[in-house]
Amino acid sequence: MSNIGNENEGIAGHGSFFQQTNLSGAEAATATEWVRKHVDKRTVDLGERMDDIRDHMWELEKDGQIIVHRITDDHKPVEVNTLFGWAKKVPTTQLWHHKSCGQCGNIPGYPTSILWFMNNFGYVPGKDYLDETDQTSCTAWNYHGSGIGNVESLAAVFMRNFHQAYISGKQHGFEAGHFFPLVHCGTSFGNYKEIRKYLVESAELRERVTKILGKLGRLVDGKLVIPEEIIHYSEWVHVVRNRIASEMQTVDVSNIRVTMHAACHYYKMVHEDAIYDPDVLGGNRTAVGSSVALALGAQLIDYSTWYDCCGFGFRHIISEREFTRSFTMDRKIRVVREEANADVMLGIDTGCITTMDKNQWIGKAHDNNFAVPIMADIQFAALACGADPFKIVQLQWHASPCEELVEKMGVSWTEAKKTFEAYLKEVEAGNIEYLYNPELALGGRQ
Numbered sequence: 001m002s003n004i005g006n007e008n009e010g011i012a013g014h015g016s017f018f019q020q021t022n023l024s025g026a027e028a029a030t031a032t033e034w035v036r037k038h039v040d041k042r043t044v045d046l047g048e049r050m051d052d053i054r055d056h057m058w059e060l061e062k063d064g065q066i067i068v069h070r071i072t073d074d075h076k077p078v079e080v081n082t083l084f085g086w087a088k089k090v091p092t093t094q095l096w097h098h099k100s101c102g103q104c105g106n107i108p109g110y111p112t113s114i115l116w117f118m119n120n121f122g123y124v125p126g127k128d129y130l131d132e133t134d135q136t137s138c139t140a141w142n143y144h145g146s147g148i149g150n151v152e153s154l155a156a157v158f159m160r161n162f163h164q165a166y167i168s169g170k171q172h173g174f175e176a177g178h179f180f181p182l183v184h185c186g187t188s189f190g191n192y193k194e195i196r197k198y199l200v201e202s203a204e205l206r207e208r209v210t211k212i213l214g215k216l217g218r219l220v221d222g223k224l225v226i227p228e229e230i231i232h233y234s235e236w237v238h239v240v241r242n243r244i245a246s247e248m249q250t251v252d253v254s255n256i257r258v259t260m261h262a263a264c265h266y267y268k269m270v271h272e273d274a275i276y277d278p279d280v281l282g283g284n285r286t287a288v289g290s291s292v293a294l295a296l297g298a299q300l301i302d303y304s305t306w307y308d309c310c311g312f313g314f315r316h317i318i319s320e321r322e323f324t325r326s327f328t329m330d331r332k333i334r335v336v337r338e339e340a341n342a343d344v345m346l347g348i349d350t351g352c353i354t355t356m357d358k359n360q361w362i363g364k365a366h367d368n369n370f371a372v373p374i375m376a377d378i379q380f381a382a383l384a385c386g387a388d389p390f391k392i393v394q395l396q397w398h399a400s401p402c403e404e405l406v407e408k409m410g411v412s413w414t415e416a417k418k419t420f421e422a423y424l425k426e427v428e429a430g431n432i433e434y435l436y437n438p439e440l441a442l443g444g445r446q
Contacts, residue, residue, distance in 0.1 A: 039307045050272060052086055056200045057226060065206070067220050069166050069227045075180050078239035083286075084272045089229055090239045091180045095129045096165040100185035101137050102350035106358070109375075109394030110350070111184060113382040114233055115435045116392050120248060120385075121240075126172050126440045130179050133441045134164050140191035141351075144314035151198055155205060156212045158195045159225070163218040166225045172440075176220070182233055186349030189232045190265030193273055196226060232266060234288035234348040235275055237378055241295040248385040249296060251409050257301050258293045258380070259342040259372075261332065261356070262286050263349035264309050289348045289377040296384045301340040305331050310352040317355070328356050329363045329370065337370040344373045344405050346380055358399045373402045383409060390420035391433075 023031065060066045071077050075091030082088050095118075103111050118129050125131070139157050143149040162181055169178030183189045199206055206224065213219050237244070267274035267286040277287035280294065281302060293300050311327035333356060336342040347353040357374040379393045389395050389411060395402040403413045426432075 035307070036304070050084075052084075053197050053200055054228065057228070060200065065223065067166075067223050067225045069162065069177055069180065069225050071180055071228050072177075074178075080235070080239060080275050080287075081277070082273050083267075083276050086272070088235075088273065088275065090231055090235045091182075092236065092240060093123065093128045094169075094179050095182040095236070096168055096179035097129065097131045098135060098161065098165070098181050098183045098185075098188065099131075100188065100350045101141060102354060103184060106354045106397070107350055107376065107379075107394075108397055109379050109382075109392065110353070112392055112394060112435060113376070113378040113387065114184070116382055116387055117240075117244065117248075117378070117385075119435060121243070125436050127174075129182075130168055130172070130440070131436045132164070132168055134168070135161055138185070138188040138191050140187050141314065143191070144187070145318055146315075151195065152205065152208055152212075154191060155195050155199050155209045158192050159199075159209055159213050160216060160218050162192075162227055163213065163220070163225050165227075166220065180231070181227060182231055182236055184233045184350075186232065186263030186265040187351060189230060190263075190269035192230050193270040196230065197270070199224070199226065230273075232288065232348070234266070234377055237381065238275060238277075238288045238291050241292040241381075244292065244381055244385065245295040245297070250386040251384045251411070253296050253298045253384050253409060256298045256405070256408065257341060257343045258298045259301050259303055259336040259340050259345045260285075260290045260293065260306070260377075261310060261345055261347045261352055262289060262306075263347065263352050266348060289346050292377050292381050293346060296381060298380075298384075301336075301342060303336050303340045303342075305335045308332065310347070310355045311359075312351045312355040314351075324355060325359045325362050328359050329366075329368045332356055333360060333363070333370045333372055334368065337372055342372055343408060344375065344380065346377045347374065348377055356400075360400045371401050373405045374398065374400050375402070383411070388420070389413065389416045391423060396420075 057066065057068055061068045071089045071091050074094060076093050077089040077091045079087045079089055097111070097114070099111055115131065119125070123129050136157060138161070139149055139154060143154060165179055165181040167176050170176060183192065199209065210219065210224055213224060262285070266288065274286045275288055276283050277291060280287040280290050281300070285306065290300055308331050309327070310332060311324045313324060316324045332345070336345050345356060347356065353374055353376055360371055363370065375395070375398065382393050383389065383406065387393050389402070389406050395406070406413045406416070
């Protein structure tokens with residue numbers, strides 16, 4: 001039963017602290033305009049400086065309390081600037097894929113496109129990257145969506161997974177620290193950065209988590225292993241974008257109008273660590289996603305609700321599903337269709353892409369026919385580089401219509417479908433192509 005309208009109980013499913021604002025239309029417009037003025041120029045974000053958490057990590061390591069998993073020259077890092085102008089090292093090789101819970105079920109073409117690029121760059125699986133199976137969920141979906149879980153459990157899971165990343169090279173003949181974690185999911189990325197800050201600032205939390213990790217056999221010399229940087233896969237795409245465009249692009253996308261949705265967990269939760277580049281929309285938007293579209297020569301179109309959430313909101317999708325659906329249709333899909341006349345909307349996170357992609361068919365029930373293809377930046381880049389729309393980019397899993405976009409890029413959807421159907425016959429006969437040798441998951445060598 002809905003509690004809407006009962007001022008003592010708040011909005012359904014969200015507790016008494018959530019209340020109706022009861023703003024008039026004019027008041028809501030004034031509030032929205034205030035937000036736009038501040039977020040567009042980042043005056044709020046830059047108004048108050050804070051400590052760089054990495055400085056405290058060096059001190060803890062010097063005191064013998066933790067081990068920092070460092071990014072070395074072997075990882076061939078590229079330095080970029082964060083919102084505060086701090087230098088952030090992004091490794092380009094020897095990467096440990098930390099995958100997303102939702103990718104394989106909802107957007108399988110997202111991780112396959114990443115592996116496809118690494119293979120085409122000549123990366124050697126098991127040496128230059130590791131697609132390991134010994135990884136758990138970050139559990140942040142559960143935490144944000146249902147409230148089950150706590151900081152201690154999130155920190156223990158964080159340390160468990162990143163310990164595995166640190167030692168994973170050993171079974172393949174390398175030293176500890178050979179592979180550096182590359183996080184596919186925006187939620188995991190934001191959660192890990194937030195939890196890293198808690199771990200570094202709280203001696204009590206470190207003590208509790210160290211006891212848990214000790215019982216799991218997940219300490220090194222009795223210490224927690226904390227990564228020097230937490231890297232989102234789109235940051236890797238950002239630093240290799242010009243290589244993608246110069247070495248691999250085969251499709252002219254200069255006639256494609258692209259809009260970008262950056263995940264809240266990428267640049268709002270721990271905003272000081274998000275990458276900004278003055279060459280991307282004047283540095284007033286986080287650079288990832290947008291930068292690869294520009295490098296490929298697409299038309300990057302800004303739009304007024306760029307700052308808004310996709311509507312997923314974690315708890316909204318559980319307790320107020322219709323809110324999520326109406327928000328994503330009215331605040332995102334309608335705007336990029338009517339304002340930007342977008343051919344495609346790019347995202348960098350499973351939850352965002354799933355929300356904006358899977359809810360468009362529902363809009364038809366309410367005459368909200370604002371169809372826009374939704375995909376990850378890496379999928380769009382793969383299409384521009386000649387990847388198969390079905391076998392690699394796997395657009396057949398998408399609910400939003402992608403056929404028109406693919407055709408506009410000069411690729412025949414019909415012919416690609418015929419090729420894919422023929423391939424499926426080969427799969428039925430046992431002739432399967434692998435992007436990654438499955439034996440590597442068991443410690444085998446390439």
